[in-house]
Amino acid sequence: MKHLLRFALLLVTIHTSAQSTQKPPLHGKNWMAITGKPMAATAGAMIFQKGGNAVDAACAMLAATCTMWDVLSWGGETQALIYNPKTKKVIAINALGVAPTGATPTFYKSKGYSFPPEYGPLAAVTPGTAGGICHMLAEYGTMSLKEILSPAMEMAAGYPIEAQTANSIERNKKLIKDWPYSKAVFLTHPGEEREAPEPGEIFVQKDLLAMLTKMVEAEQTALKNRKSRKEAIMAAYDRFYKGDIAQEFVRGCQEQGGLITMNDLAKWKPVEEEPLHVNYKGIEVYKLQPWTQGPMLLQSLNILENFDLKSMGYNSPEYIHTLYQTMNLTFADRDFYYGDPAFSKNIPIKGLLSKEYAKSRAREINASYNKANSQPGDPYPFEGKKNPLLSLLKIRESLGDTSNKEPERFVPKHDAVTAMNDAYQDRLWRGTTSVEAADKEGWVVSITPSGGWIPACIAGRTGIGMSQRAQSFVLDSVLSPFNVIAPGKRPRVTLTPSMALKDGKPYLSFAVQGGDTQDQNLLQFFLNVTEFGMTVQQATEAANINSNQLWLSLGGTALKDRQPRAGSLLLNSNTPDKARQTLKGMGYSLSFSERTSGPVNAIYFDWKHGSLWGGSSNHGEDYGIGW
Incomplete structure (x- = not known):
């Protein structure tokens, strides 16, 4: 029976990867320009046509x-990653x-x-x-x-x-x-x-x-x-x-x-910086330093390497649960350990991105239920140090402790923006656009x-x-010791462009808008391509999930406005009833939307055919032009 279930999930995966899209994929041989508004994409095309x-x-x-x-x-x-074809390196712009x-x-x-x-x-x-x-x-x-x-x-x-x-x-x-x-x-x-x-x-x-x-x-x-x-x-x-x-x-x-x-x-x-990167199954994935939330995606990939995601099946309850639990752990680390490295040399980024640390975090995931009070881990031993923040961690546990509370039950509505409390959802999704560009000389740019x-x-x-x-910023070190406001300091932002290289060459360039959902949607976009064989346009439109079990980065005037909502899970409206019931039994509070892809913009580099594929989600007004 177990083998039959795996086979059925494989069929679902194959069907998903062959799906049609609401917007056509973009193709280009010479250049690709994608951003949040049609007229702005036209501005990029104008520059390309002038030889830029x-x-x-x-x-x-x-x-x-x-x-x-x-x-x-x-x-x-502005936060950017640039691939320089002359040096064959990725540059980070802060x-x-x-x-x-x-x-x-x-x-x-x-x-x-x-x-x-x-x-x-x-x-x-x-x-x-x-x-x-x-x-x-x-x-x-x-x-x-x-x-x-x-x-x-x-x-x-x-x-x-x-x-x-x-x-x-x-x-x-x-x-x-x-x-x-x-x-x-x-x-x-x-x-x-x-x-x-x-x-x-x-x-x-x-x-x-x-x-x-x-x-x-x-x-x-x-x-x-x-x-x-x-x-x-x-x-x-x-x-x-x-x-x-x-x-x-x-x-x-x-x-x-x-x-x-x-x-x-x-x-x-x-400031120009060295980007951070991890290797996921032979693909080098690049993000900005921990003054952004970008390393959260890298940590998530390290954890997910310990699971056979493809065999679970795209958006099966097992897959959704594994993603959600992984993001709980990495968001907990983000919320506590990330901040402006120019103000502290003791941010444990080496430990956070350690494969061994990821294995230890993966072992914390229970396959049967949602852990409602995921806490930051201790990455310091994985870079040969003792954690100087253990006393703060103990105090912090009580701030977001929702483990003994019944998850809030949201009434499913038509649109994701109104599926939950309007003010909370606005804070979760708030802000930004994205810019993606590439040319035949090999320059690649991803900006959020x-x-x-x-x-x-x-x-x-x-x-x-x-x-x-x-x-x-925060005003109290108990919430986020590396992100307390100070003159001259950069806040820890949600803004997070992404780039990936394979065999030493550009493979994907991708970014998205949407506050704390950014790296959630980018993570799933990347897995849609690498694990489930979707084209770049399919991956931008594919149904994602969103977690609210995190401290919000934007909005609100009180702690309660930003506290994690344990088990709060946004699903696509097409999620089968059986999957819904399974997830509810695992401790999730469900809400639904007809469109959950997130407004992802992306470029895929087709080295076999010497061409560019552009993807621009059907989620908003994002638009691309290729030639």
Whole structure:
């Protein structure tokens, strides 16, 4: 009987891998450009058609998405992985802003906060995206800043705003009215019943256009003075972070109660880092350092290597349970051990990514039920050290202890966003877009930018929405000792681009939006391709699960807003009743949605045929163009 069940599950797997998709796969021989909005993907295509490489195109798409407020703006942050075909290495770009002068736990607690606020000037870290674009373009691109900003500047002069952004402005207009510069930009019909732009209305951003024009002017002046391409781009960088753009940004920020100073901007800079990676069955998977949640995916792969996932069958109860339990363990580690490594050399990342540590964590998984109070492990012995945080771990156990509580039973509804408590689900999924680009020369770029989303507080007459990323800090070391807010420190973010190499060559480049669900969906996308043989488009559309048994990284003003929800599991509406009953018997509280893929964007490198495959999920407005 057991063999028959395994055979049936294999048939399900084969059927799944042969499934049709709602969106066609993208094919290209020369280049691929994918991002969160159709017009922004067009910006990337325009750059490719002018002879730019994948870095040029990615920078143009990033600039366009910021201008379109695609859940980010010019005051946000940029996290990127770049494959350099000349060195055959993956480069990590850290263009995340830092907490400003005066941003201390004492300051925020004096304001009555349990976490830094979700919105407004006190939620802001220093802007990173402008610097990230300048750095990537100067070091690895081929074109001028003027060329790659041209589509964004044309859009700032006026573009037909899409319904998603226009309706987001209308929904959030009450908050927007609290900030005079935001009100002036976003509410184009003040006093009318609908004060936001209509979908399709030409949306003009004069201040933003003026800011971008200043950056281009600085570059062009430097070129006229016989500076190199790189030096000229960095002249634009200096005008943004040290010149008149910075002055107006700081003035507008402080006028509205923010903390960012000129010195904060001048001291900040993007950083190139060594990416982290693990080998999963011959595939090298790359993520950013633990100032992101990215290593959580690497830890998960290490644990899952100890199980025969393929024989379980795609989305069988056994497979879902194994994934969920693995993510519980790695999220518990993320929530406690991750943070800005520039502020501490004692983050145990070597132990966390140890294969032996993964084996020890895998042994904690019970095959029969959900462990409702998964705790961080002890990775220090796996790098030859003693854990200095054992006393904190004991205190912390009680904060998220839901083991003696009945899991909350959510009423299944039509849409994932309303399937659970609206505010909680918004925090779980909040923010960001993704950018994927590749070219025939071998350059590959994966970016997960974010910050400054609507409702954004615009800093003065710059047109720049300030980041809200400070909310990802904590104010108490018991919650996350390496992620306590401090001036000059980067918060531990959910933003997490991904790249994989096979046989020393690019294999997959992939990223997704969606807060704490990002590495959940990316993990499943990767397994869909590697374990279940799906094409890249099938894998972006395939049904995923989402866990809520984790500490939320965004939103909420009290501990209870962010606490883990034990056993809370989002499933696809097509999950068979027998599987539902099995999972309920294992201690899960189920909710459902008709679409659970997550908005994944990805590129697969078909070395057999010398071509590129692009995948862009049917989950949102993500869009790609290949040639």
